[in-house]
Amino acid sequence: MHSPAHAGTPALCERMRRVAKIAAVHADDVDARARFPEEAVEALRTERLLGAQIPAELGGDGATIAEIAELCAILGQACSAAAMVFAMHQIKASSLVSHGEGAPWHRAFMARVAGEQLLLASATTEGGIGGNLRNSICAIEVAGDTCRLEKDATVISYGDMADAILITSRAHADAAASDQVLTVFLKDQYTLEKTHVWDTLGMRGTCSDGFLFKGEAPAEQILPRPFAEIAAQSMLAYSHILWSAVWYGIAADAFARAQAFVRAAARRSPDQTPPGALRVAEASSLLQGVKASIVAALEKYAVAQGDEDKLSAMSFSVAMNNLKIASSQTVLTIINHCMLICGILGYKNGTPFSLGRHLRDAHSAQLMISNDRILGNTSTMLLVHKQDTSLLG
Numbered sequence: 158m159h160s161p162a163h164a165g166t167p168a169l170c171e172r173m174r175r176v177a178k179i180a181a182v183h184a185d186d187v188d189a190r191a192r193f194p195e196e197a198v199e200a201l202r203t204e205r206l207l208g209a210q211i212p213a214e215l216g217g218d219g220a221t222i223a224e225i226a227e228l229c230a231i232l233g234q235a236c237s238a239a240a241m242v243f244a245m246h247q248i249k250a251s252s253l254v255s256h257g258e259g260a261p262w263h264r265a266f267m268a269r270v271a272g273e274q275l276l277l278a279s280a281t282t283e284g285g286i287g288g289n290l291r292n293s294i295c296a297i298e299v300a301g302d303t304c305r306l307e308k309d310a311t312v313i314s315y316g317d318m319a320d321a322i323l324i325t326s327r328a329h330a331d332a333a334a335s336d337q338v339l340t341v342f343l344k345d346q347y348t349l350e351k352t353h354v355w356d357t358l359g360m361r362g363t364c365s366d367g368f369l370f371k372g373e374a375p376a377e378q379i380l381p382r383p384f385a386e387i388a389a390q391s392m393l394a395y396s397h398i399l400w401s402a403v404w405y406g407i408a409a410d411a412f413a414r415a416q417a418f419v420r421a422a423a424r425r426s427p428d429q430t431p432p433g434a435l436r437v438a439e440a441s442s443l444l445q446g447v448k449a450s451i452v453a454a455l456e457k458y459a460v461a462q463g464d465e466d467k468l469s470a471m472s473f474s475v476a477m478n479n480l481k482i483a484s485s486q487t488v489l490t491i492i493n494h495c496m497l498i499c500g501i502l503g504y505k506n507g508t509p510f511s512l513g514r515h516l517r518d519a520h521s522a523q524l525m526i527s528n529d530r531i532l533g534n535t536s537t538m539l540l541v542h543k544q545d546t547s548l549l550g
Contacts, residue, residue, distance in 0.1 A: 176201055176204055185507075192361075197236055201239075261377075273320075281324075282311050305372065311352075314365040322342050340374070341374075352367045408447065443487055475535055485528060
C-alpha cells in the first residue's frame with residue numbers, strides 16, 4: 158500500500174512484520190478458542206508499536222495515518238483479530254493525538270501510552286441505542302474535580318485486557334442524547350461486570366464482551382472537545398481507513414493462498430492453464446480496487462487534515478462512508494473467489510489453503526457500524542450534497 162514518504166516507514170513496517178510472524182503462528186488457535194491474541198499484542202509491545210501514532214516529543218513514532226494503515230494491512234495478513242485490536246487501539250489514539258494535545262493531562266497520558274505501551278479500548282455502544290455511537294443514554298456526573306460514569310456497554314472490544322478505556326456519554330444529566338463527551342478511564346479507575354459473552358462467527362479473538370462499566374476519575378480526564386467534533390474530525394476517517402486496511406490484509410492473504418494453489422496446479426500440469434487461473438486474475442482486479450480506494454481516502458484525508466471545515470464537510474463524510482461500504486463488501490467477494498479457486502482444500506481447516514477463518518472474519522466488516530446505518534446517513538447527506546465526480550477532487 159502506497160503511503161507518503163516518511164523516514165520511519167520502512168523501520169515501522171519491519172517491526173510489524175516481526176509481529177506478524179508471531180501472530181500468524183497463533184491465529185488459528187486464537188480463532189478456534191475465541192481467545193485474546195496475547196502473543197501478538199505482547200509482540201506489539203516489544204516492538205513498541207502501540208505508541209506508533211503518539212508524537213515523537215511524547216515518546217512515540219509520530220506515525221501518519223497512512224503508515225498506521227500499512228501496519229494494519231501487514232498484521233491483517235497474519236491474524237485478523239490481532240490486526241483489529243491494533244486498529245481499534247490506534248483509532249482511540251487518534252482521538253488523543255487530534256484532540257488532546259492542548260490538555261496537560263492528556264499530553265501526559267499520551268506519553269504514558271508510548272512509554273508503558275498501554276492498550277486502549279473503546280466503549281461507544283450502549284444498551285438501548287443499538288450501534289449508534291453518536292447517541293448516548295448514560296450521562297457523566299461531574300462533582301467538583303471528580304467525574305463518575307455508569308454505562309451498560311453492550312460491546313467493549315478486549316475490555317478485560319485493556320489498560321484504559323475511552324468511553325462516550327452525554328455531557329451532563331440534562332444534555333441531549335447527541336451532546337456527548339469522551340472520557341479516558343484508567344484500569345484502576347473502573348470496574349467491569351460482564352453482561353454478554355463474545356461467542357461469534359468470526360473476529361473471535363477480539364473478545365468483544367459486553368460489560369456494565371462503573372468508573373470514577375479526575376474530571377480533567379474528559380477530553381476538552383465535544384465528541385461530535387472528535388467523531389467527525391478523527392474517528393470517522395481513522396475508523397473507516399484502518400478497518401478497511403485490516404480487511405484488505407485479510408483479503409490479500411486469502412489471495413496469496415489462492416495464487417499459491419493455482420501455481421502448484423500449474424507446476425503439476427505445465428501444458429494446460431489451471432481452472433482457477435481466470436478467477437485469480439479477477440480476484441487480483443478486485444483486490445487492486447480495494448487498495449486504490451484506501452489510497453484515495455488517505456490522500457483525501459491528507460488534504461483535509463488540520464482543516465476542521467474540510468474534515469466536517471459532507472463531501473468528506475460521504476467519501477469515508479463510501480470507502481467503508483465498498484471495502485467491506487468487496488473483500489467478501491474476493492475471499493469467496495479464493496475459496497472457489499482452492500476448492501475443498503480452502504473449505505477444510507488445517508491446510509495451507511484454508512480460508513474458513515478469513516471468510517468468517519470478513520463477514521464482520523459489514524456489521525462494524527452497520528452498512529445499512531451508514532447508507533442511511535449517506536443518503537440523507539446526498540439529498541443536499543452533490544456527488545463529487547472529479548477524478549482530481
